[in-house]
Amino acid sequence: MLPFLNQGAQSFRHGIHPEDYKAMTRDMPLERMPFMEEVVLPLRQHLGAPSVALVKPGEKVFRGQLIGEAPAFVSANLHASVTGTVKRVEPHHHASGKLEEAIVIERDPYSPQSLYGEQKIDWEDFSPQELIDHIQYAGFVGLGGAAFPTHVKMTVPEGKKARFFIVNAAECEPYLNSDFRILLEWTEAIFLGIRISLKILGAERAYIGVETNKQEAIDRLREMMPSDLPCEVVPLVTKYPQGAEKMLTDAVLDKEIPSGKLPIDIEVLVNNVGTVAGIGQYFSYRQPLIERVVTVTGPGIKRPANLIVPIGTRLSDVIEFCGGLHENTRQILFGGPMMGSAQRFLDVPIMKGTSGLLFLTDQEVFPREEYACIKCLRCVDACPVYLNPSRLGLLAKERKYEDMMEFHILDCMECGSCSYVCPSNIPLVQRFRVAKGLLREKMAREKAKQKA
Amino acid sequence: MDLISALLFLAGLCIALAIALAVANRWLKVEEDPRIDVVEDALPGANCGACGSPGCRAFAEKVIAGEAMPGECPVGGPEGALYVASILGIDAGSVEKKVARLLCAGGNDVAVQVGEYEGYSSCRAAATVAGGFKGCTFGCLGLADCEVACTFDAISMMPNGLPLVDLEACTACGDCVEACPKGLFKIMPVRQKLIVQCRSILEGEAVTDLCKVGCNGCTRCAADAPAGLIEMEHNLPVIDPNRPDLQTEIATYRCPTGAIVWMEGQQFPERHRALKGTKESEETDRAV
Incomplete structure (x- = not known):
């Protein structure tokens, strides 16, 4: 039985209620970040095997051109995010803290930076496999943070089926607003992405899970919802970690995923709203995954913003674009405060999985003394x-x-x-x-x- | 009456079980090679697993069965292996002394730190946060995971934040190799004297800006060493372990950073003397 979807907000059991700190960038519209002189595109931006570089130093590349190819099924393609010249392919600092091979592209200052091969794709006549092939070509990965290749997820294993498709717009991490802005500004693209996903999966119904601290988004989605789309907006109690796919499935459908299993084992498939919107945009004007929405926020940055950043832009360039840091900035995180990873160097590039940049000051970050466990449970x-x-x-x-x-x-x-x-x-x-x-x-x- | 019947019952039970045990001992006994016990007693009894067997008894069984050589127990050392071999009257196998070597010399006096880490004091925890706080991605973090992991108390942390492996105490069991998140320990025979104390795959100033004693990949050692001893791979010299006859100190003479060293026994000998010597010398060492 399906739960009563429109009676108040739903949620999963357990979890925590951290202060959400979203007000800082909540009402800031998406802003396009200019193309920097150099972008760094690591070959490992997703789970699975790193892609293999298709270009050599000195080669000209266009914005949107394929420059890294997936060597295996669980991997993702990589596209140039600016038009310019490949300068180096070398080990570069990576958000994981390791050195990873990366393609460094120097921007062509005279290029209009238009998209390579821009055109609308007539997807209505495509078979589900053709649609997946397109998604695979475009290098889509889960944009919520884990960066799992989308085409792998959308390929339903034999013997299983997906009856329900859930769009993950919970955005339970404090501070971040990228999914919220996508919900408000790229609503049409989300609906197109849902249509395509439903066609691929053969699913009967789609749900968009949104936490109630994003009421405007819920209202807007309901208002714009096409009447022929079998899709429902599900308001969720604001709670962390609701954006985890197991928790979200529990919250939206009241179905628990057993230990060691995936949502697909109970006929559910979950995708992040950024990924769904990205797929919609790809099919509207053939833009592969070369840019993403990043919330730049926290008390440490002078001008917080919601930016559309070309993938490969260096952290230092984003900081400069956002007016620099306050002096007492102490920690820089890729992602939110709960699961984000702290950074050691300022030249690390923004990657496909980077949902936010959080700058914390010594007001928030300080060593805490550890005491014995008092078994308070x-x-x-x-x-x-x-x-x-x-x-x-x-x-x-x-x-x-x-x-x-x-x-x-x-x-x-x-x-x-x-x-x-x-x-x-x-x-x-x-x-x-x-x-x-x-x-x-x-x-x-x-x-x-x-x-x- | 109740008391007596209870006593009688228990006494009867005891006798019945005793008879059962006696019968089991006499008729159901499993014959085992008595030499297994002797060999097990002769082994160090650390049950560390360094030989590849799950414990000392399993290793003893293998030795008796001829599947392993006594010399494969690194903990017992040459004397232990020869003793076990003499008991059984077999060949001891290779009894070369091995030791764990740290492939990093970038203590906090020579290597740059770019971040502050105030979390859980463990190298592995620090390494999961952006690879640690050090400028060099490959270097030792100095939070003593190896010291804690070492079964034989052979590792102690030096004032410069690097672990010191005591040559005498180290049994090459490999605990530190597994504990180090940066993979900086390597088990090597003591006769391997030419060692590169760096794992950075970068070259030139990218290395030396972050650590004064890192290998900058200049290839001079490879050029100076006898042909076939040193190959450059990922900007690091790789010394062929199968050619001990070719090893020469000459390879270290022109190294601009001192990353390749000639090691006679103990690693970091001055620090070792200071740490093992009197307290005074330890203080002078800190002052230095």
Whole structure:
């Protein structure tokens, strides 16, 4: 049975209610960032195998031209985000903290930067597979942050089907407004993206999950909704981590996804609203994934904004465009404050998965003293996947990583709710990440040994 | 009456179970090679898994079965291997002393820090946050994951933030190799004396701006060494471990940063002397 969709806001169980801090950039319309002299396009911007460079230094490339090809199915194509000349293909600082191969393109200062091969695609007559091929060509990945290749997600495995398509517009991370602005300004593209997605999946119904702190967006979506589109807007209680696809499925359809399974196992497919809008735009004027919406916000930046940034623009260029930093800026995050990753260098490029840039000052970021666990179990009430972070934290502190498997540590999605609510400032999620990393390495070693 | 019947019942139960045990011991006994116990006693008993077996007893079984050589236990060292071999009257196998070497010399006195890290004090946790706080992406973070992981207390942190592996105490069990998120430890035979203490794949000033002792990929060592000993790969010299006969200190003479070193035994010998010596020398070492 479907839940009663229009009776008030819905949600999942557990989770936390952080202050949303969205007012800073909430009412700022999308603004186009100019093309910088140089862009850096890392070959690894998605989950899976890094793409392979198709261009050599000295070659001319056009905005929207394919410059990196996916070597495997779970990978994504890469397109030039400016017209110019390839200067280098070299290891460059990457948001992950590693050095990754990247294509550096110097902008042609005399180019009008028009789109390569711009045209409308008549998609109505395409078969679902042709539509997926187009999405694969355009290099789409999940724009919510994890950057999982979209064509892989949209290819429903044999024996399974997708009855419901959910557009993820929860945007539960505090500070970020990129999805909110997309909902307001690219509404038509979203509807087109939903139409195409429904055709690919053969799904019977689409839902757009929006948290109630974005009431304008809910109103606008309802007002503009084409009458022939089997789509419903579902208002959700403002709660973190509602944007995680498992939580969102639970909130929208009241269906729980079992441990170790994906939404497709219960006939649901979830895509981020940015991805859906991007697909709509691609089919309207053939623009591959070469730019994205980024919220630049936080008390550390002089001029917060919602920007459309060409992918590959350096962090330092965005800072300069936004008026520079306040002196007490202490931390720069790619993404939101809950799951974002801190940056070490200012020359890292904006990537396909970068939903926001957050600049925090020493008012927000300061070392906190860790106290002993008082077993208050606030973390247990917060954990959206029903783990026992308190117990896991004690095991992790003693580095008993093997024992943590018994408590299902690998189900942890590192949302950080446990660390957020802990009154003793125990770095729970940080320890879980260490444990998960070590356990995964160990499992990989054992697998390799078994093979040999 | 109740009391006596309870006592009688328990006594009867004891006798019945004792008979069952005696029968099991006499008739259901599993014959095991008695040498396994002897060899297990002769092994170090650390159950560290460095030999590739799940524990010392499993290793002893393998040795008896002829599937492993006594020398494959790195913890026992040459003496231990020879002892086990003498018990069994077999060949000890290769008993070369191995040790864990740190492939980074960028302590906080020579390497640039670009960030502040105030979180959970663990290298692996720091490495998941943008790769750590150091300018160099490849260098040692100095938060002592290896020191904690070491089963034999062979690793201690030096004042410059690098771990010091004590040559005597290290058994080459490989705990540190698994613990280091940057993969900076390598188990090497002690006779391998030519070592590159850097893992940075960058070249030129991109390296030296961040660390004074990093390898800038100038290739001088490869040019100076006998042909076939050193190959350059990703801007790093790779020393052929199978040609110990070719090793020469000459390869280190023209290194502009001192990234390639000639190591006679202990790594970082001055620091080791200071740390193991009197307290005074430790203080002078800090002052230096």
